[in-house]
Amino acid sequence: GAVVSQHPSRVICKSGTSVKIECRSLDFQATTMFWYRQFPKQSLMLMATSNEGSKATYEQGVEKDKFLINHASLTLSTLTVTSAHPEDSSFYICSAREPGELVIHGYTFGSGTRLTVV
Amino acid sequence: GQNIDQPTEMTATEGAIVQINCTYQTSGFNGLFWYQQHAGEAPTFLSYNVLDGLEEKGRFSSFLSRSKGYSYLLLKELQMKDSASYLCAVRGRSGGYQKVTFGIGTKLQVIP
Numbered sequence: 001g002a003v004v005s006q007h008p009s010r011v012i013c014k015s016g017t018s019v020k021i022e023c024r025s026l027d028f029q030a031t032t033m034f035w036y037r038q039f040p041k042q043s044l045m046l047m048a049t050s051n052e053g054s055k056a057t058y059e060q061g062v063e064k065d066k067f068l069i070n071h072a073s074l075t076l077s078t079l080t081v082t083s084a085h086p087e088d089s090s091f092y093i094c095s096a097r098e099p100g101e102l103v104i105h106g107y108t109f110g111s112g113t114r115l116t117v118v
Numbered sequence: 119g120q121n122i123d124q125p126t127e128m129t130a131t132e133g134a135i136v137q138i139n140c141t142y143q144t145s146g147f148n149g150l151f152w153y154q155q156h157a158g159e160a161p162t163f164l165s166y167n168v169l170d171g172l173e174e175k176g177r178f179s180s181f182l183s184r185s186k187g188y189s190y191l192l193l194k195e196l197q198m199k200d201s202a203s204y205l206c207a208v209r210g211r212s213g214g215y216q217k218v219t220f221g222i223g224t225k226l227q228v229i230p
Binding site: 034036042043044045046049057091093106107108109110111112114 | 151153158159160161162163166205215217218219220221222223
């Protein structure tokens with residue numbers, strides 16, 4: 001089945017610095033990837049939809065200048081948290097669905113990145 | 119927009135059956151998913167319903183009623199390893215494109 005790899009799994013950074021999170025589709029080409037954020041005891045919240053070769057579509061309330069998304073190839077999407085602050089500490093996770101794959105097989109998620117800003 | 123409601127917590131006994139309900143409101147409904155998520159881990163896909171009725175997959179079954187905006191996940195022969203959060207997610211149209219929105223998740227605790 002489809003595999004999505006996410007890196008790093010954990011990162012601790014200082015307030016004011018930037019952090020890049022990578023999401024790769026290992027055995028398929030993903031024209032679209034999704035980025036979610038999950039705070040403790042809360043649901044997965046969609047942040048943006050990443051489209052290969054074009055600008056990402058951000059959800060309402062998500063600052064596009066703070067959360068930079070780049071989807072330059074069919075197998076890689078990156079999320080950069082710029083000028084990170086402690087309130088950005090969260091679990092970030094990406095997902096994708098293999099084109100042509102039946103929706104009944106669901107969306108595949110990366111393993112997630114636990115970001116802690118100190 | 120999309121709105122999804124499910125209970126936040128449930129407790130059930132090992133070997134028993136538990137039903138986790140989910141109600142939703144969405145435009146352009148195009149499917150409902152159930153995912154399992156253990157603490158600190160990524161969600162894993164359990165089931166998908168797009169037509170009314172029951173889908174059975176081993177110990178897990180999922181039901182959908184589109185007219186009622188209602189679904190449930192049924193877990194049979196509960197095992198301790200089933201303790202996890204169960205996320206209801208709806209695929210619909212919002213802002214001109216399709217996206218998947220997740221409920222808050224139901225934290226299930228299986229006790230001996």
